[in-house]
Amino acid sequence: MKAWRVHELGQPRDVLRFEEVADPELGSGQLLVRVLAAPANFPDVLLCRGEYQIKPPLPFTPGVELCGEVVAIGAGVTRFAVGDRVIGTPNLPGGAFAELAIVDEGNAFPAPGALDDAEASALSIGYQTGWFALHRRTSLRPGETLLVHAAAGGVGSCAVQLGKAAGATVIGVVGGAEKAEYCRSLGADLVIDRHTEDFLPVVQEFTGGRGVDVVYDPVGGDAYAKSTKCIAFEGRILVIGFAGGTIPQPALNHALIKNYSIIGLHWGLYKRYDTQAIADCHDELTRLAATRAIKPLISERLALTEVAEGLGRLGDGSTVGRIVFQP
Numbered sequence: 001m002k003a004w005r006v007h008e009l010g011q012p013r014d015v016l017r018f019e020e021v022a023d024p025e026l027g028s029g030q031l032l033v034r035v036l037a038a039p040a041n042f043p044d045v046l047l048c049r050g051e052y053q054i055k056p057p058l059p060f061t062p063g064v065e066l067c068g069e070v071v072a073i074g075a076g077v078t079r080f081a082v083g084d085r086v087i088g089t090p091n092l093p094g095g096a097f098a099e100l101a102i103v104d105e106g107n108a109f110p111a112p113g114a115l116d117d118a119e120a121s122a123l124s125i126g127y128q129t130g131w132f133a134l135h136r137r138t139s140l141r142p143g144e145t146l147l148v149h150a151a152a153g154g155v156g157s158c159a160v161q162l163g164k165a166a167g168a169t170v171i172g173v174v175g176g177a178e179k180a181e182y183c184r185s186l187g188a189d190l191v192i193d194r195h196t197e198d199f200l201p202v203v204q205e206f207t208g209g210r211g212v213d214v215v216y217d218p219v220g221g222d223a224y225a226k227s228t229k230c231i232a233f234e235g236r237i238l239v240i241g242f243a244g245g246t247i248p249q250p251a252l253n254h255a256l257i258k259n260y261s262i263i264g265l266h267w268g269l270y271k272r273y274d275t276q277a278i279a280d281c282h283d284e285l286t287r288l289a290a291t292r293a294i295k296p297l298i299s300e301r302l303a304l305t306e307v308a309e310g311l312g313r314l315g316d317g318s319t320v321g322r323i324v325f326q327p
Contacts, residue, residue: 001020001021001099002019002098003094003099004018004062004097004307005060005061006058006059006060006061007058007059008058009058011048011049012045012307012308013309013311013312016048016307016308018307018308021098024094024102026073027074027102028075029074029075029104030074030077030102030105031070031073031080031086031104031105032070032071032072032074032100032101033066033069033071033086033102034068034327035066035067035068035096035304036068036117037121037325038065038066038096038097038121038304038324038325038326039118039121039122040154040310040311040314040319040322042243042315043125044064044095044097047092047095048311049315060095061092061093061095061097062092062095063090063098063307064089064095065088065090065096065122066087066089066121067087067118067120068086068087068101068103070083070084070086076105079105079108080105080108084110085110085117086108086109086110087108087112087121088103091103091104091107097307106275109124109282110286112285112286114286114292118298118301118324119295119298122154122298122322123285123289123296125154126157126296127162127294127296129155129158129265130155130162130216132267132270132277132281133216133238133263133265134146134159134214134238137238137263138214138236138263140166140213140214142166142168144168144213145168145171146163146169146170146212146216147171147173147214147216148160148163148216149215149216149219150173150174150223150243151183151188151191152172152182152183155218155240155241156172156218157182157183157296158294159216160172160187160188161186161187161294162294163216164187168214170187170190171192171203171206172188172190172192173191173194173199175193175317176193176195177195179320182297182321186297190206198226199226200226200230203230207232211230211232212235213234213236214235214238215238217237217238217240218240218241219241219242219243220239220241220242220244220245220246221242221244221245222244222246224237224250225248228251231260232260234259234260236260237262237263239263239265250262296322297322298321298324299319300319300321301324302323302324302326303326304327306325307325310323
């Protein structure tokens with residue numbers, strides 16, 4: 001089969017090679033899937049750079065989620081059969097940017113019928129992260145105000161849709177006019193382009209000086225620092241990641257005097273501690289997709305041969321919305 005592989009760490013454009021490799025070997029409790037679609041995620045960029053918390057041995061194939069068709073099942077598999085369409089997270093070092101991939105049965109779920117292959121492929125990590133953040137780690141309530149940083153990005157765009165589905169007023173912060181337009185198409189009530197205006201005074205004016213109830217922050221750095229200045233009484237700041245490159249050092253005395261919470265989320269840990277919660281979340285996301293309350297908006301559908309360039313643009317911060325690669 002053909003697969004993208006990283007033999008040395010660095011920027012995606014520099015280190016990714018499209019190669020002929022042996023088909024993956026199927027083990028007990030696993031699915032062999034033909035990849036139908038695989039979205040670009042920022043963790044894929046970090047994997048190439050060697051900056052992700054998971055560091056697979058070299059050489060490896062990135063691609064942390066997929067939609068695929070089951071072509072073979074291992075011993076003990078009971079939930080799926082050959083021909084089923086599934087979504088899920090493949091087993092690194094054999095990621096999704098390949099023609100075939102291995103997925104553990106426990107990490108696979110039925111692909112929602114309401115979504116095509118590209119849309120379904122983008123339902124796992126971003127929407128699961130958003131759902132756990134907004135509903136399990138933070139109980140977002142109807143009528144509350146949610147501020148989403150990088151709201152046109154992979155996880156940010158999911159949070160916008162999930163916030164609206166939960167009945168919240170959603171403010172999206174983006175970088176650039178094209179991303180602002182994309183964020184509006186997601187349903188955000190207010191979109192702020194950080195390239196042309198400071199989000200802090202705009203948020204304060206929009207909320208009448210009250211501030212926001214929940215901040216969804218996959219950026220860190222200055223985005224986090226300013227968020228602490230517009231967080232409402234009993235507000236919650238969700239720490240999702242540090243795409244901006246700077247990890248904040250929070251002043252806990254400030255959290256004390258303003259009475260807000262700082263909440264971390266590492267979605268991958270639920271695979272270890274509470275797999276049933278992931279399954280329940282998938283059922284809820286499938287229901288929301290069926291009712292059109294959420295729908296991954298795919299901005300680019302690219303060929304598998306374009307992975308290196310697509311991930312390179314994602315790492316540069318020049319992409320808008322979700323990019324999906326389809327063999």
